[in-house]
Amino acid sequence: MSTTAKKFDESARGEFARFGTTRVHPGELLRHPVYTRFLHWSVAIFFILSLLTGFAIYSPWLFRWIAPLFGGGPRTRALHPWFGLLFEVFFLFQFLNWFAPMAWVEADRRWMRRIRQYATNEDPLEAEDVGFFNAGQKLYFWAIAVSWVLFLITGLLMWFSDLTGRWIVAISYVIHDLAALLMLAGFIIHVYEGTAHQPGTFRSMMDGTVTERWALTHHPAWFRAVTGRDSREAYEREKRQLEEQ
Amino acid sequence: MANPRTFQIQEISAHPGPVPGQGTRREEQVCKYIDVTTCIGCKACEVACVEWNDHPFRETTFNDTYQTMPSTEWNYYNLIKFAEDERDGNLMWLLRKDQCMHCEDPGCLRACPADGAIIKYENGIVDFQQENCIGCGYCISGCPFDIPKFHPNTKKVYKCTLCSDRVGQGLEPACVKSCPTGCLKFGTKSDMVQIAGLRAKQLREVSGFADAGVYDPQSIGGTHVIYVLHDLKAPERYGLPATPVIPPSYTYWKWLAKPIGLGMGVLGIAAVFFHRVFYGPKLEQPEPPEIRTGPREEIEAGRKEAP
Numbered sequence: 064m065s066t067t068a069k070k071f072d073e074s075a076r077g078e079f080a081r082f083g084t085t086r087v088h089p090g091e092l093l094r095h096p097v098y099t100r101f102l103h104w105s106v107a108i109f110f111i112l113s114l115l116t117g118f119a120i121y122s123p124w125l126f127r128w129i130a131p132l133f134g135g136g137p138r139t140r141a142l143h144p145w146f147g148l149l150f151e152v153f154f155l156f157q158f159l160n161w162f163a164p165m166a167w168v169e170a171d172r173r174w175m176r177r178i179r180q181y182a183t184n185e186d187p188l189e190a191e192d193v194g195f196f197n198a199g200q201k202l203y204f205w206a207i208a209v210s211w212v213l214f215l216i217t218g219l220l221m222w223f224s225d226l227t228g229r230w231i232v233a234i235s236y237v238i239h240d241l242a243a244l245l246m247l248a249g250f251i252i253h254v255y256e257g258t259a260h261q262p263g264t265f266r267s268m269m270d271g272t273v274t275e276r277w278a279l280t281h282h283p284a285w286f287r288a289v290t291g292r293d294s295r296e297a298y299e300r301e302k303r304q305l306e307e308q
Numbered sequence: 309m310a311n312p313r314t315f316q317i318q319e320i321s322a323h324p325g326p327v328p329g330q331g332t333r334r335e336e337q338v339c340k341y342i343d344v345t346t347c348i349g350c351k352a353c354e355v356a357c358v359e360w361n362d363h364p365f366r367e368t369t370f371n372d373t374y375q376t377m378p379s380t381e382w383n384y385y386n387l388i389k390f391a392e393d394e395r396d397g398n399l400m401w402l403l404r405k406d407q408c409m410h411c412e413d414p415g416c417l418r419a420c421p422a423d424g425a426i427i428k429y430e431n432g433i434v435d436f437q438q439e440n441c442i443g444c445g446y447c448i449s450g451c452p453f454d455i456p457k458f459h460p461n462t463k464k465v466y467k468c469t470l471c472s473d474r475v476g477q478g479l480e481p482a483c484v485k486s487c488p489t490g491c492l493k494f495g496t497k498s499d500m501v502q503i504a505g506l507r508a509k510q511l512r513e514v515s516g517f518a519d520a521g522v523y524d525p526q527s528i529g530g531t532h533v534i535y536v537l538h539d540l541k542a543p544e545r546y547g548l549p550a551t552p553v554i555p556p557s558y559t560y561w562k563w564l565a566k567p568i569g570l571g572m573g574v575l576g577i578a579a580v581f582f583h584r585v586f587y588g589p590k591l592e593q594p595e596p597p598e599i600r601t602g603p604r605e606e607i608e609a610g611r612k613e614a615p
Contacts, residue, residue: 260589
């Protein structure tokens with residue numbers, strides 16, 4: 064990533080830290096600073112609004128249900144491209160913000176091979192080499208990045224259809240749908256993992272902090288990096304303490 | 309009074325439920341016959357159309373032809389195209405009255421995502437219902453003849469109605485009423501196809517147009533507006549597509565995508581819900597020790613004894 068983008072991202076983090084605070088209590092770790100949380104929720108809000116307005120137009124079975132939420136069919140159609148544009152803008156900043164930690168590494172390939180064990184909760188602890196983001200999160204991030212490009216190109220082609228012509232619109236329509244389906248699949252899993260499946264995760268995006276136990280459970284390599292303690296050792300010690308109580 | 313059965317609705321755009329006239333087929337499919345060989349380009353039909361539909365005067369663009377304007381517009385449904393062609397080294401004018409073709413398989417209706425914005429009547433007329441239109445413009449991309457036109461102020465799309473309001477009262481469309489040469493006729497599809505066939509035969513055998521024929525493209529199931537052309541082998545010379553097609557995005561993909569998308573949504577949510585039910589949460593480790601410990605049988609036994 065270019066240094067200008069990196070500098071911008073760092074100064075934006077600094078500016079947001081002046082207005083917002085993240086309180087880290089004893090036994091907790093800072094996971095997401097204010098700027099990251101702001102970006103994540105801005106992207107999320109406009110993604111959900113785009114998804115709903117888009118789904119109203121996508122399917123006649125949903126049209127009569129969803130369109131009234133946005134003030135009827137014509138307004139749903141009028142709002143959709145603007146919601147989409149705001150999603151595009153916020154995700155651009157999110158991309159700059161998370162580009163570095165989302166880089167694919169050797170540990171991610173190993174994680175992908177263990178994906179079945181991950182999905183069936185076989186190991187209570189994640190493997191030692193799982194860092195700030197696991198490979199599943201990275202995969203979702205890059206799927207969004209690809210969809211982001213597809214949405215932008217096909218969306219603009221359909222928005223300015225009087226300049227592009229009927230076959231361009233017809234092709235863009237299909238690609239726009241495919242990008243949406245890719246996002247939908249990832250979105251359902253993402254929301255589930257962040258709430259019901261992994262208690263203690265949702266607060267990382269709301270309050271910005273997680274417990275140390277959460278970190279050593281889900282991201283042991285990150286735990287080791289920020290605390291300087293060995294995650295397995297910390298786990299065994301915690302366990303002994305609990306058993307003594 | 310009109311027979312109410314004339315306007316039984318047969319197809320509704322983006323409609324999830326049943327349609328009153330689905331599958332029904334009237335004996336009398338209506339059709340407009342246009343004989344381009346006897347059109348004199350008087351534009352009476354253009355005026356009659358503007359008059360009947362109560363459209364305001366609009367400014368036109370001069371593009372070095374006798375055409376009123378380059379293309380049909382949201383408030384100008386009917387336009388005679390003046391194509392300059394050549395025959396035996398001489399200028400030949402191909403005068404074609406351009407308007408909605410009222411396709412048997414309408415691309416606009418296939419593309420439309422708004423419930424009830426486009427309907428097709430049992431008699432074959434395809435009509436836009438602007439109160440249901442959401443202004444997405446997909447119909448424009450679905451139409452092989454470039455007919456639906458977007459009105460930037462109302463954000464709705466408009467096109468020729470085949471004077472469904474007149475036809476419902478047993479009258480012919482306004483353009484047909486005004487035609488002084490008889491190159492326009494209106495009646496049942498079978499009658500019009502027969503008359504057109506006879507006229508094309510006459511052109512071939514008497515007038516020396518060996519390739520004369522009837523334009524009623526079967527790639528979209530035929531149309532409810534048919535042309536008699538001097539040269540059926542090259543409809544492009546008149547500005548007509550030889551094989552009009554609806555983009556597969558609005559036929560196969562839409563048919564496939566809707567259930568896939570909804571299925572993914574519903575199954576995806578069900579899958580994660582039951583994942584939680586089957587596998588439970590991933591708790592922060594180490595978990596606090598269980599309060600009740602001991603062999604599984606003991607716990608089970610304890611549970612059974614409870615009141």
